Amino acid sequence: METPNSGSWSELPMDILRFLLERLSFVDIHRAKMVCRNWYLCSKQTVRKRSESPLVMLSSEDDCALFNPEEDRVYKTKRDFSGTRFLANSGNWFLALDSGSNLYIEHAFREKKRINLPPLESIKSELFSLKRVGEKEFNERRVGCFLEKGFSQMVKDLRGLLWVDEGKEEYTVAWFFVKGAEYIAFCKKGEDYYRTVPTRKGVHFMSQGISDMVLRGDFLYVYTTRRYVRLLDLSGQEGFREVTKRSFILPFLPASPQNWDEITYADRLKVSYNIAVTRSGDVLLVESILFKASRSEILPRRMFHLYKTDPNPDSDDILYGENLSFEVHSLGDEALLLDSGITVPADPTLGIEPNSIYFTRHDRVRNFVQEPSCPDICVFNLATKKLTRFPNLSCFFKPKDALWFLPS
Incomplete structure (x- = not known):
């Protein structure tokens, strides 16, 4: 033939x-x-x-794999990902950090589709400089800082975000070091260096610090340490532009739900917060609560609540900083991929559960403890309060990290 x-x-x-x-x-x-x-x-x-349907990228110390929940099957890759850490994803593309502390973008299905990014030390800033002193360490210096030797930054503390527009073949990358978090570095396609966004110096105290971030197109949403949302436009050629909306200025101060489903306060192991951006541009606060497992349960229980800022609060509420948000009970025909902080169209025929939260870990961007949390790969339905985990996954692969993504 x-x-x-x-x-x-x-x-x-x-x-x-x-x-x-x-x-x-x-x-x-x-x-x-x-x-x-x-x-x-x-x-x-x-x-x-x-x-x-949504898939899961799994990674361990020296390997990675794809998990398809619909088939309950793990697909091993033939590519060498030893020492690689996946920081974020956008569609089929993943932001990765290799064993030599080099950032790059990798396609999930194209084996030879890799885009190398500028070196971390190539930041151009009037306030900061970064110098590589080893494969896992950088020396960060700040203008006017009394520390002549600078500040040591380790790559294990690096966090990143990615947005890819496959139609226009463009991308935006943002990253920062958790330790100190004095600035956010970002670059776009065609640039060979990173520009910076200060997070403390010259920034209003309500907009200082980083608790969580979401990158949606050229817009970067920063959830500050004082629970305000800072909105930045990264599309300009000269740098960034502050475009924070009035509705984002009000802090998220969620009240405890009236119905705890008969679970007492003492049963809560951990409460964490992330932000998410819907397809219409609304910013939501996601509250994740981990409860102790009962005697009849093997794994701990988890509950989620969504909140949105009140666009028209009472003057007394603003004065005393209370009741500035209300609970949102439904995502409608959308699903939330919490790893990316964005919602996507849901379609049960494609395996995308509507009104659901796809979750792996709460500290994807910000990590307040010394050791990151273990992956908890699950899907939570807001209407039924049903939590679906994948207990057979550990039989195929023992992941150190995981990322939900929706193939484009």
């Missing part, structure tokens, strides 16, 4: 091509989409649409 040339592969009859695609695993389907336009269009018409 004559081997088809590269041009004839795109000319296969649609019924034959559909027959082949329907028998591929979900990983191979995503790879097949990239062969040519005809293969992409045919893949969208196949019955295996469930391959577009």
Whole structure:
């Protein structure tokens, strides 16, 4: 049989091509989409649409894998990810830090699709400088600081965010060091250095510090240590622009829900907060509560609550800083990927649960303790309060970290 040339592969009859695609695993389907336009269009018409459900990127000390909850199956990768740490993701793209402390962007399904980013020490700032002193350590100096030798920053304390627009083939990357958190560094496609956003010096005290961040397009949402939301526009050529809205100025001060489902205060092990941005641009505060497991349970229970700032609070509330937010009980036809801090359209036929929160860990961006939390890969339905975990996952892979993502 004559081997088809590269041009004839795109000319296969649609019924034959559909027959082949329907028998591929979900990983191979995503790879097949990239062969040519005809293969992409045919893949969208196949019955295996469930391959577009949220997936989990798993990583350990020296390996990584993809977990498909719909199939309850783990797919190992052939690529060498030893010493690699995944910081964030956007669609099929992941922001990664290799063993040499170099940042890059990696595609989940294209094995040779890697974009190297500028070195961390290439920041251009009138306030800060960064110098590499080893594979895992940098020396940070601040203008006017009395410490002549600077400040030591370790790569284990590096946190990052990523946004990729695959249609325009553009990306934005932001990162900062947890220890100190004096600035946020960012760059866009085509730039060979990082610009900085001060988080303390020259910043209003209510907007200082970082508790959590969300990157949505060129807009960076920063949840400050005083529970305010700072909105930054990173699209300019000269730097960033403060565009904080009035509704973001009010702090999130959620009151305890009236109904604790008969779980007492003493049963709570940990309460943490993250922010999220909906498709319409609303900012939500996500409260995650971890409870002690009862005698009949193996794993601890987890509960989530969503809050939104009150756009028209009473003057007395503003004066005393109380009741400035209200609880949101539904995401409607959207699902929240908390690792990215964004909502996506939900479709049960594609395996995307509406009105649900996809969760792996609360300290994705900010880590207040010495050791990061262990992954807790789960899906929480806001309407039914049902928490779905994947207990069989540990039989296939013992992850040190995990990230939910929605293939694009």
